[in-house]
Amino acid sequence: GVLEYKKHIDTRALPVDFSRGQLAGTPLCMKQYYRLFNTYRLPGLKRDTLVIHETGSTEQEHIIVACKNQFFVMDLVVKEKTLKEMDILSQLEKIVKMAENTEERQPPFGLLTSDGRTEWAQTRDVLIKDSVNRESLAVIEKCLCVVCLDDPSGMEVGDTSRALLMLHGGGHEKMGANRWYDKPMQFVVGEDGVCGTVCEHSPFEGIVLVACTEYLMKFMTGSPSKIGRATSVSELPAPRRLLWKTTPHIQGLLKASAERLQRLVRDLDMDVHKFEVYGKEFIKKQKMSPDAYIQVSLQLAFYRCNGRLVSTYESASIRRFHEGRVDNIRSATPETLAFVKAMTDEKTSLSDSEKIKRLWDAINAQTNSTIAAITGMGIDNHLLGLREISQEIHMEMPEIFTDETYVASNQFILSTSQVPTTVEMFCCYGPVVPNGYGCCYNPQADHLLFSVTSFHGSTETSSAVFIKALDEGLVEMRDLCKTSNKPQSNARMNLLTHK
Numbered sequence: 368g369v370l371e372y373k374k375h376i377d378t379r380a381l382p383v384d385f386s387r388g389q390l391a392g393t394p395l396c397m398k399q400y401y402r403l404f405n406t407y408r409l410p411g412l413k414r415d416t417l418v419i420h421e422t423g424s425t426e427q428e429h430i431i432v433a434c435k436n437q438f439f440v441m442d443l444v445v446k447e448k449t450l451k452e453m454d455i456l457s458q459l460e461k462i463v464k465m466a467e468n469t470e471e472r473q474p475p476f477g478l479l480t481s482d483g484r485t486e487w488a489q490t491r492d493v494l495i496k497d498s499v500n501r502e503s504l505a506v507i508e509k510c511l512c513v514v515c516l517d518d519p520s521g522m523e524v525g526d527t528s529r530a531l532l533m534l535h536g537g538g539h540e541k542m543g544a545n546r547w548y549d550k551p552m553q554f555v556v557g558e559d560g561v562c563g564t565v566c567e568h569s570p571f572e573g574i575v576l577v578a579c580t581e582y583l584m585k586f587m588t589g590s591p592s593k594i595g596r597a598t599s600v601s602e603l604p605a606p607r608r609l610l611w612k613t614t615p616h617i618q619g620l621l622k623a624s625a626e627r628l629q630r631l632v633r634d635l636d637m638d639v640h641k642f643e644v645y646g647k648e649f650i651k652k653q654k655m656s657p658d659a660y661i662q663v664s665l666q667l668a669f670y671r672c673n674g675r676l677v678s679t680y681e682s683a684s685i686r687r688f689h690e691g692r693v694d695n696i697r698s699a700t701p702e703t704l705a706f707v708k709a710m711t712d713e714k715t716s717l718s719d720s721e722k723i724k725r726l727w728d729a730i731n732a733q734t735n736s737t738i739a740a741i742t743g744m745g746i747d748n749h750l751l752g753l754r755e756i757s758q759e760i761h762m763e764m765p766e767i768f769t770d771e772t773y774v775a776s777n778q779f780i781l782s783t784s785q786v787p788t789t790v791e792m793f794c795c796y797g798p799v800v801p802n803g804y805g806c807c808y809n810p811q812a813d814h815l816l817f818s819v820t821s822f823h824g825s826t827e828t829s830s831a832v833f834i835k836a837l838d839e840g841l842v843e844m845r846d847l848c849k850t851s852n853k854p855q856s857n858a859r860m861n862l863l864t865h866k
Contacts, residue, residue, distance in 0.1 A: 696740045
């Protein structure tokens with residue numbers, strides 16, 4: 368399926384995406400799709416570099432297979448023919464057997480890519496002093512993707528444990544070293560049935576990953592097994608184990624990376640939750656934008672937990688523009704604050720008609736902010752551009768960028784994103800500040816999927832407490848709509864599919 372999809376990408380055969388919703392019909396930039404398989408995030412001491420390999424390059428005719436913390440090169444093209452399904456399966460089976468050979472087992476170098484970017488860049492500079500390590504790194508950096516064959520994790524299988532295994536592999540004691548996090552696309556296939564995709568986010572946005580993943584899922588379930596062979600199995604060259612040269616110093620670096628990863632694993636508080644009381648169809652019947660509605664519910668949940676609103680980030684696609692990525696929808700608006708107060712502090716003193724009015728005000732404010740962001744009228748990218756220009760021309764940093772209010776406004780305690788799908792799946796990521804939440808959500812017809820993360824080390828956060836407050840708020844908002852809502856005929860409800 369990956370090879371079929373890459374063929375569509377290389378030949379520019381993917382159909383162009385178009386925006387949907389009220390601003391429907393606008394073609395969207397497809398460039399992010401062309402970064403799915405031919406890029407690599409190279410660590411640097413000051414900044415990382417996105418390495419882009421030429422499309423169709425013969426250097427990209429292999430994948431890396433990780434198994435038992437070992438890395439193997441598997442060629443996809445043999446004698447100018449692309450391997451078929453049975454050939455690929457045969458090669459993978461060989462790799463599993465090779466990985467079981469403890470005498471040839473190499474140190475778990477994948478751990479190093481889980482480290483802080485500066486630490487990994489420093490370690491990489493040490494590794495490349497040896498030609499064996501240089502060669503192994505070069506092969507990984509030019510691969511099409513990484514396939515991670517995981518042992519059973521021993522964790523109780525559920526959405527939260529699946530999310531944790533994708534995000535950090537369970538640490539160095541489980542699958543944390545069976546990854547290479549610099550490669551944008553890693554496909555995880557677990558012996559216990561835990562499968563998913565690990566994404567290095569810098570080359571593309573979540574919606575591009577989803578489009579690829581949905582294609583693969585439909586390919587697997589809707590296509591007959593491709594049992595033909597490019598050549599006989601006996602003629603296939605054996606997969607190659609990547610070798611590493613280590614020293615006591617490198618062993619110390621590996622140990623330090625493992626300890627830092629384990630601290631992050633212990634600190635992450637993940638809760639994947641399915642809200643089953645209702646889904647986006649109920650919200651649409653209220654003539655409200657499902658995304659705006661959910662954003663308001665997140666603000667209500669945070670206010671319930673903390674008694675205040677905070678700087679909030681919601682990603683807004685700007686693919687209506689060439690090479691557009693995202694801008695920010697700032698969801699903590701005065702209108703939303705008025706609504707959440709009506710549902711909490713002022714609950715007993717305000718009528719339902721006033722509460723529903725404030726809900727509509729909050730929905731409309733969120734919708735207007737969304738339209739501004741996706742049509743290039745947001746403030747965040749504009750200010751970021753001015754700041755970067757000031758640095759490039761070596762002028763004194765403009766005062767606004769050192770102002771404490773501006774600095775605080777860019778500490779996103781609530782970092783959110785909608786990643787809608789047409790099949791049952793979810794995405795997740797961590798918080799972006801120590802005392803914050805990450806919240807990725809996927810509205811389905813009759814339920815809402817949420818992946819909420821925070822850090823145990825913060826006394827200000829708890830993913831379970833946040834989820835409980837979110838559930839309560841969503842139920843109360845439904846009850847309010849049922850008793851008091853008169854759907855506005857001019858509401859802009861369908862705005863968000865490609866936001």
